[in-house]
Amino acid sequence: MNIHGIEIDDELYKHFLQFLSDSEIDALFLSITRPPRRYYIRVNTAKTTREELIGRLRARGVTAYPDERFDDALWMPVEGPFKIPTARKRVVVDKKAAESVMMGADLYAPGVVKTDHVRRGEEVNVVSDNGVVVAFGVAVSDSDEVMKTRRGLYIRVETSLYKTPKIRDLPEYRDGLFYSQxxxxxxxxxxxxxxxxxxxxxxxxxxxxxxxxxxxxxxxxxxxxxxxxxxxxxxxxxxxxxxxxxxxxxxxxxxxxxxxxxxxxxxxxxxxxxxxxxxxxxxxxxxxxxxxxxxxxxxxxxxxxxxxxxxxxxxxxxxxxxxxxxxxxxxxxxxxxxxxxxxxxxxxxxxxxxxxxxxxxxxxxxxxxxxxxxx
Missing domain, CATH: 3.40.50.150 (Vaccinia Virus protein VP39)
Incomplete structure (x- = not known):
């Protein structure tokens, strides 16, 4: 059976029914298709303090909040879902890439399954291999080059289903001040x-x-x-x-x-x-x-x-x-x-x-x- 895109067999459904009601199972699988409202990172306390990292992130326009329970955890709000603009060109990506891009990550060549003929600067929709449109973006490379080399950045994402800060592009990430967790x-x-x-x-x-x-x-x-x-x-x-x-x-x-x-x-x-x-x-x-x-x-x-x-x-x-x-x-x-x-x-x-x-x-x-x- 298919519950919001999550396929399980009858035996596994009955397994869950031992602990959850029908409505709870439905709510559970629906929630799996969406991100939590908070995106967490762990402060690397071997290199910095939570307060120092909050200040450095905010100086770069990234608002991070201290977790209420753990003294080395920070969270950032997850925005969305957003309406994705329609583009004439489409790039189909695998499941792993789609789940990353839908959160605002840019698309790199290894995740591409197939693509229309796209030139640098053209607008495209990024689509999962089961047909879900996850983002709108602009190509930074020609499709011929991307499919030949299978390396590098292909689509700079401008609108995604959900949005989190692109924190892995920050110097604080490269310096090892935090870990996404x-x-x-x-x-x-x-x-x-x-x-x-x-x-x-x-x-x-x-x-x-x-x-x-x-x-x-x-x-x-x-x-x-x-x-x-x-x-x-x-x-x-x-x-x-x-x-x-x-x-x-x-x-x-x-x-x-x-x-x-x-x-x-x-x-x-x-x-x-x-x-x-x-x-x-x-x-x-x-x-x-x-x-x-x-x-x-x-x-x-x-x-x-x-x-x-x-x-x-x-x-x-x-x-x-x-x-x-x-x-x-x-x-x-x-x-x-x-x-x-x-x-x-x-x-x-x-x-x-x-x-x-x-x-x-x-x-x-x-x-x-x-x-x-x-x-």
Missing amino acids: SLPAIAVGHVAKRAGAATAVDLNAAPGGKATHLAQMDMRVVAFDRSWPKIERLKREVERLGLAGNIDVILHDSRYVDRDFPRLRADLALVDPPCTDIGVRPKIYHRVTMEMAKTLSRYQLQFLKTALKIASNVIYSTCTLTYIENEDVVKKSGAVPADVGLDVGGPGWGCPECRRFLPHVHDTPGFFIALLSRR
Whole structure:
């Protein structure tokens, strides 16, 4: 069935019906197609203070507000939705590019699926590969050159469905003064801080948000990922943020670190494994089946069981909303849930110590956090 462009099968729908009503499921999936009203960044407190960064951003015309709960979080309002002007030319882009462009990002060549013949200076509509018009902009390169080289900026976006400040163009970003990160993901770092850990292992570290957050809190972090491109991106983030002294980055399948690194021990482990991504916002479209969720839950449990062998406390988090990938994985791990100590989000489904962030209730990305201890 298709709910506001989010396709799920009957079995997964019935799975959600165990915890939500029909109207709640509809509201949930509608909210996934829209961004939260707040766009969050995390202040890199290893390099600056929140007050200093607010001042520097405002001097550049970017208004940022301090979060009410976390002392290293800032947010900026998300504007929209806007009416997109109509252009004669169209550029079709993939899902990932469309979801970025609809928030105001410019379009780069790698995201283009196909394009009309466009000359530099011509107006175009940027359209997702399922037909949704996400932006209006002006070409800064000829289409022939873009499709030949598949590199560089193609469309400078002037009007998008939604708008956030283009903060990655700022010197403060290049200088590593902040990291773009959602509120629930920032919350994970504060759960780790309250746990009193001095050392941590991140089993699913790329792109680096949680590992670098712990590092800027002066924790010593070992960061694993099995993908070489992701490891390279993680290393770039660590360098940009100036945190190389606190993080060791290792290319490895972390499901087996207890076997391959038998001496590895830490106060805390982070597990944020691959998931069905239902909570990521905004989405142009998405397709998930119950079988996909079941397969991923088995994969997630492997990471979690390994983490519990190398650390006495583990933070398990996902950016999805199914019970089978969240509370059920926690239950099957045999670990003991502890109170995460957060006053944001809501209790888990059948796990009051856990924390769930529901997009239609909390206006955040969908997210799950559990703090676990070995029995």
